[in-house]
Amino acid sequence: MPALFLFLLPLLLPSLGASTAEDICIVGGGISGSSTAFFLTNNTAPTPARLRVFERRDRVGGRLATVSVAGDNFEAGGSVIHPRNLHVRRFADLLGLAARDDDEGDDDWLGIWDGGRFVFRTLRPPPPGSSWLRRRLHSLANSLLLFRRYGFSLLRMDSFVQEMLQKFLLYYNGFESRPVFDNVEEMLKWSGLYGLTQRTLQEELIHAGLNSQTISELVTVITRINYGQSVSISGLAGAVSLAGSESGLWAIKGGNWQLAAGLLKAASATLHLQEGIDSISDAGDYYVLKSNKGHEYNCTVTVVATPLDEVNISFTPPISIPPRKMQHTHATFVRGLLNPKFFGLNSVSDIPELIGTMEVPDIPFSSISVLKKHSEHDMTYKAFSRAKLDDSLLDQIFSTREETIRINWPAYPHYHAPEDFAPIILDGKQLYYVNSFESAASAMETGAVAAENVARLIISRLPRAGLLLLSEEDAGGPPEPHMESFAGEEDSRCIDL
Template sequence: MKFDFKLATVAAGFLGYVFAQSAERKIAIIGAGAAGSAAAYFLNQLATEAGVNVNVTLFEKTNHIGGRSITINAFDDPAQPFEQGASIFVPINYVLYESMNAFGLTPRDPDVGSDPVMGIWDGNSFVFTINENHPEWWTNLKILLRYGPTAPQKAKDLVTATIGRFLQMYTPQFFPFESLTERAEQLNLTAVTGVTGQHFLAANGVGTLYANELIQSLARVNYASNLPNMHGLCAMGSVAAQGAIAVQGGNWQIFDEMAQRSDAHIQLDTAVTAIDKDSSGTKFEIQTTSGSTPGTPSTYPTSFDNVIIANPFQFSGISVGEDVFSTTLETIDYVQLHVTIFTSTKKFKPSFFNLPSWISAPGAVLTTLAKTDTPTSGPDGVGKPGFWSLTTLGKATNPQTNQQENVYKIFSPEAVTPSFLSDLLGGTVPSTFTGGSSPISWYKATVFHSYPKTSPRTTFQDPIVGEGVYYTSGIEAFLSTMETSALMGKNVARLIVDDILAAGSGSGSKMVKSRESDSERDSQGVWWEKQSVLN
């Protein structure tokens, strides 16, 4: 008999209310990015539905909610925001898409205002270009003539099948999960993460030229890596951008709304420095510092029953007591991505791309390896192009001239130099980048630890890392997106509420075990259901 998850939730919620309505579960969430904000939001939502009492405190060391999802204001004008990273999501990103609609946020087409011509450059020449203003039949013909009749369709089918498997993680049969490794094995996704993107595509009949040019250029702009250096699931995720949208004013607003609607005690500019058990050994004490120039850490006045660490632990600077973790938190090698955004009245100089002066350069430039490159050529494998991507985001009005200028964004493994920009724009860019006769009127450069280097692997950090302690960033080595981080936040929220209900009813982990066994029985039905959604 199929396990009725909704009925079980109602029944368990009633039991939780009867046995534990007076007990308050105090929960600390460290980090208000996608995962932490989602955890707070869904803890409030799920606890309310189940009739249990949670008291959540959300700690964020910066003054910004949304983590790596952040906008930057051209000319420092809040009326002219542009995405600094995490630019898009798609309708099958259910947590983000449904939250955007629930919060009444306005979606926008991320391509509006951008340049319609996209080229794939290998450091020598453009191997392929697409103009979105051209008829679709013309674009399809160009793809057919360069890549043949089978590679594009095989790649599309492979993406559909792989993402279909991943989407089962949202269904009652497979959600929530206590072990990401076990869930990936059950869905046969370790067969995808265990090999390189290059191997996965080749093994499924996707032509080498199509993989090395079109798919690899998308992998590089999404994960700053080449197909031989990343696992197959990230490669497939790079291509799955059909129907891409963004939120008007910035995607970070989804997470800000989550945090504000969670009823959590939001502590901005508050860095957690230490976690330890209290004298009773049953609750957690947290040390914090506050402000831009923090002083000596102090003990936060509340002790907590649960702690959710919702940021990469290796960058947190948090010390932990010896009884906090029951497992070692893996240190993952993250990509260091330089994001450079600037404005200029100039367009890209054709000669920079070895084009004759009468041919305009594409306004969106993705890159791939040159024939003489290897997957490790240049810093972090960027190869002869020297950068991962160069895109035109749109237009912004210069307040000094009241003229519209182009807004450009560069992803690169190293800091962009004035010499590089001088060659790109055809004018002299000074060491200050702006000022004087510089072709650049406004400039902003930032460095992110943007996402893990996703080499092939079949095991992942599980979300439960100690008794009462949860960790969300393990999912980033599996698939690093705003959506998957939010999904893991929702997952740990569900695990905690289930734990509260089980404790109140005295049923231990029986509810979780029942759900696990049911997922094995119903996996095939969910697979076909999700395939129909994707098609």
């Protein structure tokens, strides 16, 4: 009998080890995955379990990244944070991340281009070092210019955005008054936002009383810059995009990607860089994750925190999610000088610092903005486009190019109305999908809001409370994190999502 037991022991050990697996595995090291890790570890008591995060790239951050042009670093993905992004602002404070110092103010020198001419331009900004009074008068004059062209539609647009924001604020309520949601539809219906996902932005704005000129020019410019899409996107995504045109935007000094890195460190997660997950299989009481490095991991809970639309992960048994396309945004960084003749102008000094475009098929880019002015004849630009800007086209748009860097982002879902939503719980058990909420709206803050709900959902559905481990490294880690609600933090300022 002992000999038979010793013979069977090697066969029994893998099974015994797998059945007691207590790893929590998160696939994706972007803001959604890192936020999920943070909220999980800071709402549970320490127990002997391990939190693993798999990132197929060689860095964390997902769609948060910087690019270096001529020695200067610029945001290449998600680039701005509003002072009232409550989760992201709290993350930055907790992690000790400072705001980047920018020379420019909130007033961009905007030009709206229809492919042949600038149909509208704000005033050229005052020179650096101008007095507060001069800058204030300049801002007032631009407001009057906007009102003269778009009239009371500006107020109606603001009212539309504010109504959406007030509803979104409900997601920061205290836990005692905020349910845990197991599907996106109920999450949106609870806040009163679901209807906005069933109609287009254009339909919503016409219903709100905006005139056609405001929609075809100003609103279109904003949606093309923020989501690379037209006003045919769903109403909620459009409202979030419009909220992103508010003032007071900021970014993390050194790059917004540090939010993800800091949250993973605060969560004491075991990080697997350059290790993508090829398959996820249900083994009964746990999941077997197989990576592109040939490793296998047994996980009691698995969280998919990356869009499944363009990654090749096989699921056993198969999962069912609605088909969804990602909107690719091509970010092109150029050190050089724009060609004024391309824009029908005589001088580079006449070209606005932010060029927004109307929804015209022949326009090859969504926007071009000045990131840094090195001199009157040397600047760094960022261009957004729906397709790659090849060299021949860039040579028409720019008179000189010293350096060119291209990044192709699968940046957001391609929004449409009515929207369909993938399940948050993919298999009815312990397989979760954070990015299902992204079909409502995509941004750093919406990713964090979705992650908090998934973390609470996991905790509520575990057979026992408190699964995660705060590892021994915590003793020397960042300031003690703590998960809490934002009840009572609402004020009269609006939120950019």
